Amino acid sequence: MKGTTLLLSLLAAFQAFCQNTPTERQLIENTIQLYFDGWATGDTTKLGKAMHASCHLKNYRDGKFTSFSRSQYLGLFKPHARPKNLHTQIVALDITNNMGSAKVEIINEREIFTDYFNLMKTNEGWMIADKVSTRTPHKTSGANPQKETILDGLKRPWSMAFISEGEVLISEKEGDLVKYNFEKKEKIKIKGFPADLEDSLDGFGDNTGKFEVVLDPDFRTNKYIYLSYAAKDQKGRTTKIVRAVLENESLQQIKVLFVAEPYTSQRVHYGGGMLFGNDGKLYFTIGERIFTEKDEPAIPIAQNVEDKRGKIYRINPDGTIPKDNPDFGDKATPGLYAIGIRAAQGLTRDLHTGKIWFSEHGTHQGDEINVLEAGANYGWPMKTTGKYRFAEFAPKPIPGNSYKEPVWSWLQTVAPTGLHVYWGTEFAGWNRNLLVGGLSKGSVWRLVVEGETIKSAEELFTDDRLRIRKVVQSPMGKLYLLSDEVNGKLIRVKNAGL
Template identity: 70%
Template sequence: MKKLSLFIGLFTAYTAAFSQNPPTERQLIETTIQWYFEGWATGDTTQVGKAMHASCHLKNYRDGKFIDYSRSQYLGLFKPHPRPKNLITRIVSVDITNNMASAKVEISTERDLFTDYFNLMKTADGWVIADKVSTHSSHRTVESQAIRAEKEIILDGLKRPWSIAFLTDEEALVSEKEGELVRINLRTKAKIAISGFPTDRADSLLGFGDNTGLFEVVLDPNFKNNHFIYLSYAAQKGSLKTTKIIRAVLDQNSLQQIKPLFVADPYTSERYHYGGGIVFGNDGKLYFTIGERLFNEKDQPAIPIAQNRADRRGKIYRINPDGTIPADNPAFGDKAAPGLYALGIRAAQGITLNASTGQLWFSEHGTHQGDEINVLKAGANYGWPVKTTGKYRYPDYAPPVDSAMRYTDPAWYWLQTVAPTGLHFYAGSEFRGWNGNLLVGGLSRGSLWRLVVEGETIKSAEELFTDSRVRIRKVVQSPAGNLYLLTDEVNGKLIRIKNASVQ
C-alpha cells in the first residue's frame, strides 16, 4: 500500500507538472506503460486495463503452441498479490511516428526476466497499448559475490573523452575534452567529427590539471523526432572563460540551429571546476551542474561564490528544454540566478537519474578528501565552503558562518581522495546482483566504485578493478543494457564491462 501511495503521489505530481508544461508524446506513452507496470506488479486489473485498448490482444509462442489472449482473457489471469521481490521495470526503447508507436519493456523479478513488445496508438482517450507480444526466461542465478567483471576495450584513440550518448546500440556521440564531438561506430571503430560547434569553445592549454574543454553530451528524450542534443563546454570571451550550456539540432554529422540556454557569468581567468554535468529528470526538465571555478579558498570573496545566490557559479540548475524557467522551481529571491535549484556546490561533474525512484544524484569533488555523493533536493544548500567533509587547500581559511542556514548532508563521502565523476544506476540482467547499485567512476588512482543503495542511504561501497587502475570519466549503459566506461586519458578508451560468469 505504501508503494502504491507513492506511485499515486508521484503520478499526481507528474500530472500537475503537465498542467504547466505540456507533456511530450514520449512522456504520455511512458505514463501509459507505468500504468501497465504498476498493475502487473500488484495484480490490479484496473491499472493494467487502463493501459490497454479494448481490442488489445496479447500473444506469445511457448512449448510449440501459439497463444492469443483477448484483453478480457488476459485481465482474467490477474489476482491481487504482493509486489514481487527485487522487482525492476524498465522501458528499453520507444519509437514514435505520428499517432503510432512501439515500445520494448522489461520486467525483472527475483526469478524471471519478462520482455514485452508493445504496439501503441494515440486515441481520443490518449495513448493505449493496441497489442503485445512477449517472452520470458528464468534468470541464471548469479550472486553478486560470483560476478566476474572483465574489461574489453571496444575503441581507443579518443582525446580525453568526457561523455557518451548512444544513438543506437552500435553508434554513439562522444565528447572529447581535448578534442571534438565525434560520432563513433562500435562495430567498425569509425570516428567522424561533428562540424558546426560554436567558435567560442576554449581549449585545454595546460594539459593535465586544466579542466577546460568540451564536457557533457545528452540526447533529448524525444530525439528521434526532434534531433535535439544538449552540450556543455568551456566558453571563451577574450582571455576569460566560463561554462556554457547549449541546445542544437544534430543534422547528419553537423550541428544546426544552435541555441544558448545558459551562460555561467562571470567569465574569469580560472581554468578549473567548470562542472558541466547534464541530465533529464523524469519531469522532462533539464538539470545541470556549474562549478564555483576557484582552486584555492583564499580567493573566496566575502560572500562565498557558491553561497551567493546572485552568482551563477557553484550551483545546480533546472530549466525547461528550451531554456525557459519552470514555474515550480524553488524560490531563492528576486536577485537569485535564473533557474537556480540548489546551491553550495564546489565542483560537481556527474549527475544521474535513478529511474526506479525518479531521484537525481550527483557527485562532488572535495579538496583534500571531501569527495561526496549527494541526493539532489529542491532548494537545498550543500554547504560549500562553509561546510565540508574534507579539508581546505588554504588551511587558514575561515568561512563566514550563518547560524540560521540549514545545510544538506551528503549521502556518502570518502575518507580518501576519489575525484568522483560520471555516475550511473545499474539496471539489467547481465550483472543481476548489481541491480539498483550506483556505479561511480573516479579520476584519483583510477577507481570504479559500486555503492549499494537503499532509499537515500548508501549501505556499502566496493572498489572494483583495483589491479587494473585507469582514470574513469563516465559509467553508462547502452540501450540494450550493456555496461561501458570512458577512460580519461590522452589515448582515451571506450571499455565494455562484461560478466564472465554468464558468458
C-alpha cells in the same frame, strides 16, 4: 502599439501551449507507464485503461502457445504491494502516424519479462492493441567483470550519449565531438561546434575543454542535443550550456541556454554535468571556479544565491525557467535548484524512483555522493568531510542556513566523476547499485544502495587501474566506461561469469 502587444500576447500563449502540449511519444509513454503501474501492483483498473478491448496477449514457451483475451489476462491479477526490487523500462519505441510499437522490460529479483507491444491511437488516446511476451530467468553465475577496449585514440573523452544501440556520441575534452558506429567501426567528427570553445592546456590541473553531451528525450523527432563546455571571451572563460540540432553530422541552430558569468582567468571546477529528469527538465552543474578557499569573498561563492557559480540548475529544454523551481529570493539567479556546490560533475537518474544522484569533488578527501533535493544547501564551503586547501580558512557562520549531509563520503581522495545507477541482467546482483568512476589512481566503485542509504562500497579493477571519467549503459543495457587519458578508451565491461 496595441496590435503589437496583442501579437506578442498571442505568441506567448502559443509558445506556452506548445510547451505544455505532450508529444505523441510522451502520450505513448504515459500509456505504457499506466500498464507498468498496474502490472506492478495488480491494479486491473490501470491495466484495463492501458489496453484496448480487443487486445490479446500471447506467448510461446516450452513448446506450448498460449493466448489470453483482455478479460482473461486481467483475471490473472490480484492487488498486491509493489515489489521493492522491481525495475521497468521502455527499451525502444517507434511511431508512424496513429500506430506504434514498443519493446519494454519488467525486471524483478528472479527474472526479466520482455514484452513487445503494438499500439494504436483511438478516440480514447493511445492504447495497447496486442502484446507478445517472453521471460528469462536471471543468470545465477557470480559477477566477474572484465574490460574489453572497443575504441581507443580518444583525446580525454568526457561524456557519451547513445543515439541507438549501434551509434554513440562521444565528447573529447581535448578533442572533438564525434559519432562512433559500432558495426562499421567508424568515427566521424561532428562539425559546427561553437567557436568560443576554450581549448585545454597541457599539464596537470587544467579542466578546460568540452564536457557533457546529452540527447533530448524526444531526440528522434526534434534532433536536439545539449552540450556543456568551457567558453572564452576577452575577460577569461566560464561554463556555457547550449542546445543544437544534430543534422548531417553537423551542429545547427545553436541556442545558448546558460552562461555561468563572470568570465574569469581560472581554468578549474567548471562543473558541466547534465541530464534530463523524469519531469522533462534539464538539470546541470556549475562549479565554484576557484582553486583555493583563500580566494573566497566575504559571502562564499557557492553560498551566494546571486552568484551563478557553485550551484545546480533546473531549466526547461528551451532555456526558460520552470514555474515550480524552488524560491531562493528575488535576487537569486534564475533557474537555481540547489546551492553549496564545489565541483560537481556527475549526475545520474534512478530509472525506477526518478531520484537524481550526483558526485562532488572534495579537496583533500571530502569527495561525496549526494541525492539532489529541490532548494537544498549542500554546505560548501561552510562544511566539508575533508580538509581545506587553504588550511587557515575559517568561514563565518551564515545565520539561518541549514546544510544537507552527504549520503556518502570517502576517507581517501577518489575524485568521483560520472556515476550511473545500474539496471539489467548481465550483472543482476548489481541492480540499483551506483557505479562511480574516479580519477584519483583510477578506479570504478560499486556502491550498494538501500533507499537513500549506501550500505557498502567495493572498488573494482584494482589490478588494472585507469582514470575513469564516465560510466554508462547502452539502450540494451551493455555497460561501458570512458577512460580519461591522452589515448582515451571506450571500454565495454562484460560479465565473464556468465
